[in-house]
Amino acid sequence: xxxxxxxxxxxxxxxxxxxxxxxxxxxxxxxxxxxxxxxxxxxxxxxxxxxxxxxxxxxxxxxxxxxxxxxxxxxxxxxxxxxxxxxxxxxxxxxxxxxxxxxxxxxxxxxxxxxxxxxxxxxxxxxxxxxxxxxxxxxxxxxxxxxxxxxxxxxxxxxxxxxxxxxxxxxxxxxxxxxxxxxxxxxxxxxxxxxxxxxxxxxxxxxxxxxxxxxxxxxxx
Amino acid sequence: xxxxxxxxxxxxxxxxxxxxxxxxxxxxxxxxxxxxxxxxxxxxxxxxxxxxxxxxxxxxxxxxxxxxxxxxxxxxxxxxxxxxxxxxxxxxxxxxxxxxxxxxxxxxxxxxxxxxxxxxxxxxxxxxxxxxxxxxxxxxxxxxxxxxxxxxxxxxxxxxxxxxxxxxxxxxxxxxxxxxxxxxxxxxxxxxxxxxxxxxxxxxxxxxxxxxxxxxxxxxxxxxxxxxxxxxxxxxxxxxxxxxxxxxxxxxxxxx
Ligand SMILES: Nc1ncnc2c1ncn2[C@@H]1O[C@H](COP(=O)(O)OP(=O)(O)OP(=O)(O)O)[C@@H](O)[C@H]1O
Ligand SMILES: [Mg+2]
Numbered sequence: 294x295x296x297x298x299x300x301x302x303x304x305x306x307x308x309x310x311x312x313x314x315x316x317x318x319x320x321x322x323x324x325x326x327x328x329x330x331x332x333x334x335x336x337x338x339x340x341x342x343x344x345x346x347x348x349x350x351x352x353x354x355x356x357x358x359x360x361x362x363x364x365x366x367x368x369x370x371x372x373x374x375x376x377x378x379x380x381x382x383x384x385x386x387x388x389x390x391x392x393x394x395x396x397x398x399x400x401x402x403x404x405x406x407x408x409x410x411x412x413x414x415x416x417x418x419x420x421x422x423x424x425x426x427x428x429x430x431x432x433x434x435x436x437x438x439x440x441x442x443x444x445x446x447x448x449x450x451x452x453x454x455x456x457x458x459x460x461x462x463x464x465x466x467x468x469x470x471x472x473x474x475x476x477x478x479x480x481x482x483x484x485x486x487x488x489x490x491x492x493x494x495x496x497x498x499x500x501x502x503x504x505x506x507x508x509x510x511x512x513x514x
Numbered sequence: 515x516x517x518x519x520x521x522x523x524x525x526x527x528x529x530x531x532x533x534x535x536x537x538x539x540x541x542x543x544x545x546x547x548x549x550x551x552x553x554x555x556x557x558x559x560x561x562x563x564x565x566x567x568x569x570x571x572x573x574x575x576x577x578x579x580x581x582x583x584x585x586x587x588x589x590x591x592x593x594x595x596x597x598x599x600x601x602x603x604x605x606x607x608x609x610x611x612x613x614x615x616x617x618x619x620x621x622x623x624x625x626x627x628x629x630x631x632x633x634x635x636x637x638x639x640x641x642x643x644x645x646x647x648x649x650x651x652x653x654x655x656x657x658x659x660x661x662x663x664x665x666x667x668x669x670x671x672x673x674x675x676x677x678x679x680x681x682x683x684x685x686x687x688x689x690x691x692x693x694x695x696x697x698x699x700x701x702x703x704x705x706x707x708x709x710x711x712x713x714x715x716x717x718x719x720x721x722x723x724x725x726x727x728x729x730x731x732x733x734x735x736x737x738x739x740x741x742x743x744x745x746x747x748x749x750x751x752x753x754x755x756x757x758x759x760x761x762x763x764x765x766x767x768x769x770x
Contacts, residue, residue, distance in 0.1 A: 411613075411615065411618075413611055413613050413614075413615035414615050414616075414617055414618065416578055416611070416615065417609075417611065417615040417616075417617070417674075417677075418617070419578065419604060420576055420578065420604055420607070420608075420609040420678075421604065421605065421628070421629035421633060421677070421678075421681060422601040422602065422603075422604040422605030422629065422633040422681065423601070423628075423629070423632060423633060424601055427632055431628065431632065432617055435619050436618060436619050439619065
């Protein structure tokens with residue numbers, strides 16, 4: 294029944310999906326946190342930049358961003374992100390695009406978490422002589438992260454699924470293989486089911502793990 | 515009438531000096547040409563009706579609130595505007611808030627060591643030792659490893675006092691430290707503050723606790739509508755208030 298799987302590197306394709314997700318998650322957590330810091334910070338220019346960034350990026354379809362990294366950044370501007378093989382270049386461009394996009398959502402999730410930290414604690418920190426970055430790093434962000442583990446998990450799950458858009462610029466992840474298999478084999482439903490199951494295997498543990506983390510963090514308060 | 519236990523310090527050794535300080539919130543004039551001098555070792559109690567500018571006055575002293583006019587000098591120098599200098603000023607000025615505002619994600623001990631380590635640059639070990647000593651002094655040594663939410667209000671406020679003291683401040687500001695507390699916990703906090711006063715700490719205390727004002731203050735400052743209306747030793751102020759506003763305020767607050 295599963296003979297048609299012969300000759301396709303299913304695991305390899307999902308492994309690329311995992312790598313895309315991992316690097317993009319790391320990148321967007323970092324960049325998203327930085328954006329959130331700018332948005333609540335005292336420097337008007339940074340506040341303006343971060344809120345414009347989030348406003349714009351959130352409203353552009355991901356496909357447009359991903360295609361732009363390939364056509365705009367690479368083919369027009371020649372930015373290859375330090376790689377020379379096509380597959381590596383496309384992979385890195387996809388990570389860049391996914392990071393740029395997802396970080397806007399990470400920023401928004403974090404900002405709502407920052408708003409749950411009582412202003413009094415921020416003033417208490419300032420009254421001790423802590424600087425703004427110290428107050429953010431030691432007092433605000435740790436509590437903000439705790440209260441947004443749930444929303445952040447949703448962002449990560451969405452990211453996992455969004456990696457399929459990288460197929461648009463030829464990154465050999467799961468969705469690209471799926472399209473190829475559907476074209477070549479007469480097993481539309483079964484193939485779709487296999488890939489759906491594959492994505493479930495990636496996203497469900499993320500949700501469960503972070504859900505448990507959220508409950509644990511909540512008790513501590 | 516009880517008399518403050520420490521000797522009232524003589525003039526000359528001024529630590530905090532406000533001269534003609536003005537502050538607006540939009541069109542609201544909350545501090546009007548406020549003059550106030552706090553000497554080293556002195557306990558100044560600030561009282562007055564709600565909205566009279568007491569909190570704003572307190573917050574202006576460590577620049578949590580900026581001022582629009584006049585000048586504030588601390589330890590002989592004008593308040594720094596920003597940066598490291600401002601951080602150093604804030605480290606030298608302890609502040610205790612009405613709502614305690616302990617760091618909820620940190621243990622009691624970490625609340626008290628944080629500033630010592632991150633601002634004063636002490637190592638973890640000596641900061642911890644100092645924290646435990648101070649927690650003992652305010653009577654919550656046994657709670658060191660708990661989180662703030664596990665403590666009563668009175669305990670939390672005493673931890674907040676220890677947190678401020680850990681910076682070895684030159685002056686302590688208290689903004690209605692007992693107003694959010696259940697009656698049975700008010701005294702345990704006031705007792706800690708009386709001890710501090712007795713040990714010679716310079717203090718500015720906004721409070722409605724007239725018993726504390728009588729027994730611990732060297733000066734009572736009465737504010738109304740952003741002005742200092744009256745300023746006197748507690749026995750003079752409570753025994754013989756001169757302004758109508760003060761008489762009116764005292765009759766309201768003492769008769770219930
Ligand atoms: N951040 C702010 N923005 C606008 N108005 C403010 C702000 N903080 C205080 N005010 C106003 O300034 C006035 C003085 O406030 P302040 O908190 O200093 O009074 P207070 O004497 O401490 O009163 P209370 O006894 O109620 O604490 C009040 O009318 C208050 O509404
Ligand atoms: Mg007040």
